[in-house]
Amino acid sequence: MDWSALSVSLRLAAFTCLILLPIAIWLGRSLAYARFRGKGLCEALIALPLVLPPTVLGFYLLLSFGRDAPVGSFWAAMTGSGLNFTFTGILLASLIANLPFAVQPIQRAFEHVPHNLREAAWCSGLSPWQTLLRIELPLVWPGIMSAAALTFAHTLGEFGVILMVGGAIDGETRTLAIAIYDRVQAFDEQGAAQMSALLLLVSFITLGLVYGLAGRRRWVRG
Amino acid sequence: MVWPGAGGGYVADSRITEPVSGPIAGLSVAVNQTGPIPLAAEFVCQPGELLALVGPSGSGKTTLLRTIAGLYRPQGGRVECAGEVWFDAERKHSLSPQRRQVGIVFQDYALFPHLTASQNIQLPLRHLPQPQRREQAEQWLAKVRLDGLGKRYPNALSGGQRQRVALARALARDPKVLLLDEPFSAVDQVTRRRLQRELALLRQQIEIPIVLVTHDLEEAAALADQICVLHNGVSLQQDAPDVLFRRPLSPLVARLLDRHNLFEGVVVDEEGKRRLRWGENYLEVAEGLDNLTLGETVTWYLPPSDIVLHRRGRPSHGERENPVVATVSELVVLGGITSVSLSVNHGDMLRFDIATHAARRNQLTSGAVVKVSLLAAGIYLLPGHQIRADAHDKRK
Numbered sequence: 001m002d003w004s005a006l007s008v009s010l011r012l013a014a015f016t017c018l019i020l021l022p023i024a025i026w027l028g029r030s031l032a033y034a035r036f037r038g039k040g041l042c043e044a045l046i047a048l049p050l051v052l053p054p055t056v057l058g059f060y061l062l063l064s065f066g067r068d069a070p071v072g073s074f075w076a077a078m079t080g081s082g083l084n085f086t087f088t089g090i091l092l093a094s095l096i097a098n099l100p101f102a103v104q105p106i107q108r109a110f111e112h113v114p115h116n117l118r119e120a121a122w123c124s125g126l127s128p129w130q131t132l133l134r135i136e137l138p139l140v141w142p143g144i145m146s147a148a149a150l151t152f153a154h155t156l157g158e159f160g161v162i163l164m165v166g167g168a169i170d171g172e173t174r175t176l177a178i179a180i181y182d183r184v185q186a187f188d189e190q191g192a193a194q195m196s197a198l199l200l201l202v203s204f205i206t207l208g209l210v211y212g213l214a215g216r217r218r219w220v221r222g
Numbered sequence: 223m224v225w226p227g228a229g230g231g232y233v234a235d236s237r238i239t240e241p242v243s244g245p246i247a248g249l250s251v252a253v254n255q256t257g258p259i260p261l262a263a264e265f266v267c268q269p270g271e272l273l274a275l276v277g278p279s280g281s282g283k284t285t286l287l288r289t290i291a292g293l294y295r296p297q298g299g300r301v302e303c304a305g306e307v308w309f310d311a312e313r314k315h316s317l318s319p320q321r322r323q324v325g326i327v328f329q330d331y332a333l334f335p336h337l338t339a340s341q342n343i344q345l346p347l348r349h350l351p352q353p354q355r356r357e358q359a360e361q362w363l364a365k366v367r368l369d370g371l372g373k374r375y376p377n378a379l380s381g382g383q384r385q386r387v388a389l390a391r392a393l394a395r396d397p398k399v400l401l402l403d404e405p406f407s408a409v410d411q412v413t414r415r416r417l418q419r420e421l422a423l424l425r426q427q428i429e430i431p432i433v434l435v436t437h438d439l440e441e442a443a444a445l446a447d448q449i450c451v452l453h454n455g456v457s458l459q460q461d462a463p464d465v466l467f468r469r470p471l472s473p474l475v476a477r478l479l480d481r482h483n484l485f486e487g488v489v490v491d492e493e494g495k496r497r498l499r500w501g502e503n504y505l506e507v508a509e510g511l512d513n514l515t516l517g518e519t520v521t522w523y524l525p526p527s528d529i530v531l532h533r534r535g536r537p538s539h540g541e542r543e544n545p546v547v548a549t550v551s552e553l554v555v556l557g558g559i560t561s562v563s564l565s566v567n568h569g570d571m572l573r574f575d576i577a578t579h580a581a582r583r584n585q586l587t588s589g590a591v592v593k594v595s596l597l598a599a600g601i602y603l604l605p606g607h608q609i610r611a612d613a614h615d616k617r618k
Contacts, residue, residue: 119328120328120334122292123291123319123325125323126320
């Protein structure tokens with residue numbers, strides 16, 4: 001059993017969720033309400049990781065994280081270290097790969113909030129921030145929960161992108177999914193089976209918790 | 223905003239440019255813009271008064287309501303309420319909806335589905351401490367006769383109950399103006415009648431201007447003190463309902479109000495007296511004929527209530543006034559009321575309603591020849607208006 005791989009996986013999934021959800025709420029809300037030229041283009045860009053093979057996405061990220069590329073050199077200038085084959089690198093890659101899983105459910109949820117509810121809140125004296133916190137977020141809560149579930153589960157299972165950007169450095173970038181692959185390559189079937197079962201269990205518990213949390217509403221839209 | 227120590231007691235700067243009449247206590251709205259929704263509307267509503275904005279769909283009623291609430295900002299205009307300037311395009315001044323203190327009931331009520339009825343009403347009361355908030359919400363629930371339903375979520379309330387929660391939420395804000403956007407359109411007929419009655423009763427307790435948007439003329443006539451008629455974003459006339467229905471400013475207003483009996487006549491002189499020649503008839507007119515030149519063609523209107531059917535065998539009141547012979551061309555029985563269309567010799571059609579039993583008693587049948595009086599006081603002249611100028615959408 002590779003406990004450090006489990007720890008990398010869980011840390012990666014947790015950080016991805018924590019960082020991505022606020023961004024996705026902002027992005028999803030903007031896309032749901034705003035009407036601007038090039039909105040379709042924005043949505044297509046966000047959805048791109050859904051259709052690209054993970055290796056293709058990983059390849060482009062590997063290129064752009066390199067020290068000669070803009071992103072990589074900027075990061076190196078800011079922090080003095082590189083992005084490829086580091087935890088930060090796979091976290092950044094994971095944020096990008098999960099963008100559609102986080103943004104789309106939240107955007108759909110915001111689209112279903114009748115716009116005159118916001119206006120009713122303003123006319124009741126609520127500021128835009130109070131309206132967001134007291135009216136909009138409770139209404140899109142199921143969307144946020146399903147974004148969290150999808151992001152968490154997808155990050156746990158991500159293989160191609162992580163392998164391309166991060167390789168398989170023990171304790172740094174080797175996630176559970178990659179560790180399983182390594183075990184199979186090394187003909188350690190029992191180790192692979194244990195870790196697979198663990199991944200299955202963790203994913204199932206997380207999803208169960210999140211959907212349970214999302215489903216506990218006293219009101220139903222009707 | 224009083225400037226302390228400024229000597230002569232400066233009033234708020236918004237009032238300096240005010241006309242001599244000073245700020246009005248109620249609501250005054252003037253809006254104009256060329257697009258995207260063309261608007262040229264003006265109306266006023268005094269405290270305690272109910273103003274109905276009526277007009278076909280797309281006439282800009284709801285946009286005007288949203289302008290008052292601060293949810294829509296037109297290119298030009300001015301909105302003033304309770305002596306405060308809420309919007310002034312010239313000075314680029316516009317208060318946010320939060321600061322305008324309006325109570326608004328949306329067409330679909332816009333109740334917050336995740337909050338109970340009581341929590342919905344408490345939302346505008348956030349400046350109060352929690353126990354007081356709950357107590358006030360209870361009082362409002364009682365006022366709109368929803369005691370005991372405070373813990374229900376909107377989806378567990380009927381349409382009429384939701385409307386009442388929306389009304390309570392709007393009033394809980396202690397608003398300076400109450401805005402109602404087609405508040406009765408989403409409920410059944412029976413509930414609508416009851417809610418309308420309740421609104422009429424509630425009105426007596428609140429001393430603020432109330433603006434009601436509706437496309438239902440009967441509703442407007444029954445509830446409103448003033449009606450403002452809108453068409454394509456233009457306010458055509460604002461008056462009390464009885465004035466409006468008897469004295470429409472133009473044929474278009476008459477048509478929008480579903481009034482018929484618009485005709486053309488010629489000003490003539492008959493034995494030294496001015497008369498209005500209408501086909502073969504020379505009509506006496508109580509007012510306005512003397513200001514017109516002889517030979518002029520003028521559009522005139524007659525409210526259906528001023529057409530008096532002569533009873534068979536018995537002379538009736540006002541019978542000598544403008545007697546006209548006509549043929550019954552159409553009788554439509556609508557329950558207790560019968561709508562009668564009379565064709566006059568030269569082709570014009572008179573329309574009026576009488577009680578169905580009266581129609582039976584007078585043996586009105588299609589094709590029968592009858593006599594009616596057109597009361598001189600009811601004839602209203604609309605000089606300078608052509609009857610067909612805007613007639614393309616006659617039966618709207």
